[in-house]
Each structure stands twice: as structure tokens, then as C-alpha cells.
Amino acid sequence: xxxxxxxxxxxxxxxxxxxxxxxxxxxxxxxxxxxxxxxxxxxxxxxxxxxxxxxxxxxxxxxxxxxxxxxxxxxxxxxxxxxxxxxxxxxxxxxxxxxxxxxxxxxxxxxxxxxxxxxxxxxxxxxxxx
Amino acid sequence: xxxxxxxxxxxxxxxxxxxxxxxxxxxxxxxxxxxxxxxxxxxxxxxxxxxxxxxxxxxxxxxxxxxxxxxxxxxxxxxxxxxxxxxxxxxxxxxxxxxxxxxxxxxxxxxxxxxxxxxxxxxxxxx
Numbered sequence: 001x002x003x004x005x006x007x008x009x010x011x012x013x014x015x016x017x018x019x020x021x022x023x024x025x026x027x028x029x030x031x032x033x034x035x036x037x038x039x040x041x042x043x044x045x046x047x048x049x050x051x052x053x054x055x056x057x058x059x060x061x062x063x064x065x066x067x068x069x070x071x072x073x074x075x076x077x078x079x080x081x082x083x084x085x086x087x088x089x090x091x092x093x094x095x096x097x098x099x100x101x102x103x104x105x106x107x108x109x110x111x112x113x114x115x116x117x118x119x120x121x122x123x124x125x126x127x128x129x130x
Numbered sequence: 131x132x133x134x135x136x137x138x139x140x141x142x143x144x145x146x147x148x149x150x151x152x153x154x155x156x157x158x159x160x161x162x163x164x165x166x167x168x169x170x171x172x173x174x175x176x177x178x179x180x181x182x183x184x185x186x187x188x189x190x191x192x193x194x195x196x197x198x199x200x201x202x203x204x205x206x207x208x209x210x211x212x213x214x215x216x217x218x219x220x221x222x223x224x225x226x227x228x229x230x231x232x233x234x235x236x237x238x239x240x241x242x243x244x245x246x247x248x249x250x251x252x253x254x255x256x257x
Contacts, residue, residue, distance in 0.1 A: 031213045038206050041171075042242055045203070045249035048190065052183040059182070082168060085161050092158060123176055 019106040027084045030077035037074040075120055080113035153212055160209035167202040187253060196254035203246035211239035 015021060047058035061067050087109050090096050096105050134151065174195070178186050189195055214235045222228040 028213075028217060031210075032217070035210045035214060038203075038210055038242065041203060041206070042246055042249075045199075045246050045253075048183070048186055049249040049252040055183040055186065078168070078172070082165060086165065089158065089161065120172070120176065124179060127176065127179065 019103055019110070023084055023087075023106045023109055026080060027088070030081040030084075033074065033077045034081055037077065040070075040074070072117070072121065076113060076117040079116040079120075080109070083109045083112045083116070153215065157209065157212040157216075160205050160212065163201075163205045164209055167198065167205060170198055171202050190250060190253045191256065193254065196250050199250045200247045203250070204243045207239040207243040207246070210242075211235055214239075 044058055044062075047054040062071060087096070087105055096102060174189065178189060190199060215232060218228055218231045218235065222231060
């Protein structure tokens with residue numbers, strides 16, 4: 001079957017990188033990453049429903065070096081997708097479209113996502129000591 | 131929310147079907163729900179981090195937490211399907227492949243949401 005004749009996006013290579021496109025691309029990329037993260041939520045709930053042994057195995061996997069790296073990645077992906085999603089909701093309401101504001105909010109979202117990730121992992125690492 | 135077409139476009143018979151705004155609106159609706167439920171989920175996970183099976187099981191056995199968890203996972207898979215739908219529409223140019231992927235993603239999203247609900251109910255109802 002022939003491909004649907006739809007306009008194609010300009011190739012990324014012709015653009016100078018700027019924060020507007022970075023936040024847009026990251027929103028989709030983190031969205032896809034979080035789809036796989038939702039399967040971990042499913043696995044965790046199943047492990048809990050199946051009993052103590054399976055839940056302990058799940059916790060063991062989550063606390064392994066690979067598990068922690070993946071969870072750190074998903075934490076940031078969730079933080080970014082949530083912050084930028086909130087920004088999108090404001091944009092849907094017609095707010096924040098002036099170029100200067102648009103660029104500022106892009107950086108704001110990136111910084112907020114990093115701060116949220118640091119705060120959450122500060123709790124993960126030091127939470128038990130408090 | 132049904133019709134954002136201009137009068138001229140409507141007169142030409144152009145634009146989407148009457149329900150064309152529905153996925154867009156649902157994506158926003160599920161996004162707002164996930165901002166609230168997702169915050170609850172992250173806080174809950176952080177509080178259960180250092181506890182074992184018993185604490186997590188007790189937490190989900192509470193009816194309020196069970197309801198919130200089922201709401202969270204259901205809306206999560208719904209929002210995931212809506213997001214994947216847009217991505218597939220944008221990046222899969224071959225029509226038959228696009229439709230197959232759209233159907234597959236919908237099936238998997240419903241299965242994921244149902245599986246989560248069954249797991250939570252099994253815990254909450256004490257089976």
C-alpha cells in the first residue's frame with residue numbers, strides 16, 4: 001500500500017538547536033519512556049498481589065544498580081513530562097506565547113524538572129535518616 | 131468543543147468529523163487527572179520505599195488508596211494510549227501499519243489498565 005500523502009516535518013538537521021524544540025522533542029521522548037515506566041507500575045502491583053516472595057524480588061530488582069539507574073531516569077522523565085505538560089495546559093488556554101516568555105518557560109520547565117528529581121532522590125537517599 | 135472549524139471550512143465540507151476534538155480534549159482531561167493522581171502515587175511510593183511487603187499491602191488494602199490506585203493506573207494507561215496515538219499518527223506513514231499499531235496500542239492499554247485493577251482488587255479484597 002502507498003504511504004498516506006501527508007506533509008512531512010522538515011528534517012531536524014536544518015534547524016539551529018533552541019530550547020523550544022528541545023522541550024517539544026523531550027516531551028514526546030519522555031512520554032515514550034514513561035509508557036515503559038507504566039509497565040513497571042504494573043509489575044510492582046502484580047508482585048505485591050502475588051505475595052511476599054515476589055514483592056521482595058521486585059524490591060530487590062528496583063534496588064539493584066541497573067534498577068536505580070532506570071528509576072532515576074524515569075523520575076526525571078516523569079518530572080519533565082509533568083512540568084512541561086502543565087506548561088502545555090497553560091498554552092492550551094492561550095497563555096505564554098510571546099517569544100521571550102515561551103523561551104523563559106522552556107528553561108523554567110527544564111530547571112524545575114531537575115530540581116524535582118534532585119528533591120525526590122534526596123529523599124530516596126537520605127529519607128531513612130530523617 | 132465539537133467544532134473549531136471556520137464557517138467557510140464547514141461550507142466546503144472540509145475538516146474532521148464532528149467528534150474530531152474528542153481525543154485532544156481527553157488527552158488534556160487525563161493530563162490534569164494525572165498531575166493530581168501522579169503526585170499522590172509518587173508520594174505514596176516514597177513513603178513505602180523502606181518498608182517491606184506488609185506495609186505496602188496494608189496501604190493498598192485501605193479502600194481509599196485502592197480506589198486512588200485504580201484511578202491512577204486506569205488514567206495512566208488511557209493517557210499513554212492517547213499519547214502513543216498521536217506519535218503513531220505522526221511517524222508511521224504506511225497506512226495499514228499505522229492502523230495495526232493503533233489497534234495494538236489500544237488493546238495493550240486496556241489490558242494494562244485491567245491487569246492493574248485486578249492486582250489492586252486482589253490486594254484490597256484480601257484474596
